Amino acid sequence: MIVNTARFVISSPSVEKAPNTELHEYAFIGRSNVGKSSLINMLTGKKGLAMTSATPGKTMLINHFLVNDKWYIVDLPGYGFAQRSKADLAKIDKMIRDYILYREQMTNLFLLVDSRHEPQKIDLRFMEWLGENGVPFSIVFTKVDKLKAGQANQNVAKYCEKLLEEWEELPPIFVTSSEDGRGRDELLNYIEELNKLPLEIVDDTAEEEEDTNQNFNDMDEKDLKAEEKKAEERLPGAAIDKADDDKATEAEEKERTDVLDFNPHSHGL
16 A cells, blocks of 8 residues: 555544544554554654654544545554553543444554563453454554564564463564564555455434434324423423433443443553
8 A cells, every 4th residue: 555645633532522434444552652653654654743752651632644535543542651640541541442442433453562572461451351342453563673683573473472372363463663664564555455344334313313303204283282292391390300311321331331341551550
């Protein structure tokens, strides 16, 4: 794949604020200081597109970059950076989980791992969580240029052996360097193949509007007047209705939290 254009589109504080598109998205995530921004700049061929920082854990938003006007790179906040407040950690954890589990446009998650280090517990637990939730992901080893010749392959092989102790098969694996461009063609060609897959986006709003229209279409004039009268009778009790709605929302949120029990910042740090 040839990258002709790449531009920053938006930074979103939550998945609900992310762009409403029908294009494939490829999210990049990893521990803080794994070289995520440098890899994105290398893939797009645009130095400075994704801001790099000497301060680990700088990214705190969901960043969208449009490539060739056809697909998105999504830069997710890094995990495993302890020097944040508990409130910030909780916010970022929710942002990561919500995007990964509920963003229908996400076609693949690229999990970045520093090739210089042995398998870290937090990365292994994150991969386990991805597998349990059926999230399509690939492993991208970064900074192989920092290793001596042959050492990168040895480290990757040892990492894969560790994974195979728990996994029946490995996800796609890429070995990269943002310095010399290693792995760029392999990653872009993989994305090009995934772009051929159909992308199904469920428009919940449209379904709700269709259901509402159907209800009104089924009513005759007498029924409509009866509905209007019921609505007027409910007005004085609006505060009570709202309280009930709040309780229902809290119950739903608790149920949702119970399911999304992975907290990357609470393991191994």
